[in-house]
Amino acid sequence: MLPLLTSPQIREADAYTIANEPISPVDLMERASRAFVSWFCNHFPDKKNGITVYCGTGNNGGDGLAIARMLNEHAYKSISVVIARFSDRASDDFNANLKRLQQSSIPVTELKPGENPPDENSPVIIDALLGTGLNKPLEGDFKRLANYINSLQRTVVAVDVPTGLFSEGEIPADAVAVKADLVITFQQPKINFLLPDSARYIDCWEAVNIGIEENFVRSLNSPYQAVEDKDVRKMLKPRHRFSNKGTYGHALIVAGQEETMGAALLSASACAYSGSGLTTACIPKSGLTALNASMPELMAIPRNSAEVPAIEWDKFSAIGVGPGLGKGEDAKALLADILTNYEQPVVLDADALNLLSANREFWLELPENSILTPHMKEFDRLFGEHKSWWTRVQTGIEKAKEYKVNILLKNDYTIIISPDGKVYFNTTSNPAMASGGMGDVLTGIITSLLAQKYSPEEACVIGAYIHGKAGDELALPGRLNVVLPSQVAARLPLTMAKLMT
Known part of the structure; x- marks a missing residue:
């Protein structure tokens, strides 16, 4: 560093x-x-x-x-x-x-x-x-x-x-x-x-x-x-012979409503592309066809809005929740069930963060070392309005220590704040990546890395870096002026392989 x-x-x-x-x-x-x-x-x-x-x-x-x-x-x-x-x-x-x-x-x-x-x-x-x-x-x-x-x-x-x-x-x-x-x-x-x-x-x-x-x-x-290139190269673990899908964990992405299945698909595909051994998406039943058609490698737990599905949460190595999930009572009940019954760190993004800001009792159930991935407006909904980014960083340090969580504050230089008050600035990404759905991809990457037994702090640092690095490779001069989230997700295996050489 x-x-x-x-x-x-x-x-x-x-x-x-x-x-x-x-x-x-x-x-x-x-x-x-x-x-x-x-x-x-x-x-x-x-x-x-x-x-x-x-x-x-x-x-x-x-x-x-x-x-x-x-x-x-x-x-x-x-x-x-x-x-x-x-x-x-x-x-x-x-x-x-x-x-x-x-x-x-x-x-x-x-x-x-x-x-x-x-x-x-x-x-x-x-x-x-x-x-x-x-x-x-x-x-x-x-x-x-x-x-x-x-x-x-x-x-x-x-x-x-x-x-x-x-x-x-x-x-x-x-x-x-x-x-x-x-x-x-x-x-x-x-x-x-x-x-x-x-x-x-x-x-x-x-x-x-x-x-x-x-x-x-x-x-x-x-x-x-x-964060420098050499730091991520040291952290990344190459795959070895005689490993199998169980070696790299089972990740669950809890996301999507009927109208927002794109967020769920982007997050789940990024989870698989970044190396999770098994990836399951908990999605609305109506989204099964879209899931199977877009990426048959993914498994599914269908749900409806009437009840929380009976899921053994602890069988999953990591859980990411929030992209396109909605803020209704069904989403609230689903998040409450996860926080009550899952004891490992969880990745909270998008609507999960909005539910967290609206239901302060959820903070009491949040597992230690969980990862919050807000953009600026979500951060301010969680912790109050701020007039400057410097004060956001200082608040982030305070709250990460108080709640014993990792906060990944999205930005041009994405800011990762650990529970012990360390602040890491990511140094990859570019304006071509300014496109809806990029955060969903990042959530999938971080969840995948957690499933592969990286520490929450490592998952944040590596996840932000390879997310931006994949976008940088796609947006090299003479290539793409606009980089789409699905392109970043598909690029991840090559980006990670290059960093491991």
């Missing part, structure tokens, strides 16, 4: 690297700036375009000065620097890099408090005004300058963090920040980059390695982690 650090932890990791590599602070800044420039040069190869670097007087501004000098050394023809000298304070590393810059021919303009910036003609702007230390909204001269940069509608590349954006914590709805087309950030993404609240400030980001001591970073035990 890639640890995601808070701003104080980033400063602690920098200080440790400086003391123990050892390396001087200005040389670490030089290394970070060189990593920035290397990535920038590969993606902005036109050296005739003008570039203006806007610098504050702290260490982020020092990075900007070093970047301007290095771009000039790489033969970019029109580099200029604007320094926002809005206070008398300046960091030592900023001053050291200013002296180095003054030995070049790069023009430097200094803005004093209350002054208007000069007319801007460069098509590319590099934002190095403020870094990770920001802990309050922009105001005064910095706020005016950020608004000015945004008004130019130029290509903006931010150094580490866009000016005005918090690295972590709640982003006020009316916050003013520089809007970056690209952020080249150091070592790892900042936590807020992975939350939707940052979308109005960042189009895309790229993390560049600057050689921060990795073992020390891991020793900080950040609860926030990004």
